Amino acid sequence: MIDQQIDISTKDGKTTTFISHPERGGPFPIIIFYMDAPAIREELRDMARRLATSGYYVMLPNMYYRKGVMELGSLPADPESPERKRMFELMHSLSIPLVMDDTKALLDFAATQQAASKGPIGTVGYCMSGQYAINAATHFPDRVRAAASIYGVALATDKPDSPHLAGSKTKAELYFGCAETDVYAPMETIEKVRQTMKADGANAEVEIYPGTHHGFAFPKRPVYHKDAAERHWERLLALYRRNLGGAA
Helix, strand or coil, X not given: CEEEEEEEEECCEEEEEEEEECCCCCXXXXXXXXXXXXXXXXXXXXXXXXXXXXXXXEEEECCCHHHCCCECCCCCCCCCCHHHHHHHHHHHCCCHHHHHHHHHHHHHHHCCCCCXXXXXXXXXXXXXXXXXXXXXXXXXXXXXXEEEEECCCCCCCCCCCCHHHHHHCCCCEEEEEEEEECCCCCHHHHHHHHHHHHHCCCCEEEEEEEEEECCCCCCCCCCCCHHHHHHHHHHHHHHHHHHHCCCC
């Protein structure tokens, strides 16, 4: 495996991006891995590596670069702690248009890399970034063929770029992996996503993971659920195999 960390130029600066891909057999289909709210950390790099070992060129960008922040370190459980409040400030500093600008910059960079395929790409976003992974499929419909939101938040808003409306704007296969108990994505929101996707005839699946809580796929979280986490990996890899294939 080849791991590298590269500063990629964007409209607003440079995003430090972790990239992982196999050493041989490329070029490899691109997967953009959008981080969750607690920011870049080794836990996420390890997850990116796991995806990459299946034959993908995985890009994990720092999404807080505009604020000069990359890693937040350990966070207290208390939601009122200064560290948690800072995290939410950073999370709310992002928007779909900003992240789509960054996504274009990532794709422009990848286009210059021999190890990265010029073909269809996949996306995945956890927590705050589920909405961004899904929106990438509507903003780059000629490239993104598979997009996954894992316990994503803000999936059904009153805005025109709400993720629950994406099914009518893309031919990509969409996957929503949802925790059974999630204060950030309650069941009524998930049901709205499911119903709208069905009404729009979208190529989409909304799956509830029984007995899980928000964050279940992260090994370092107290809510980590091994069986559910492994199931989410199986779903992701099957999604990408169907739509992206493997190394060219």
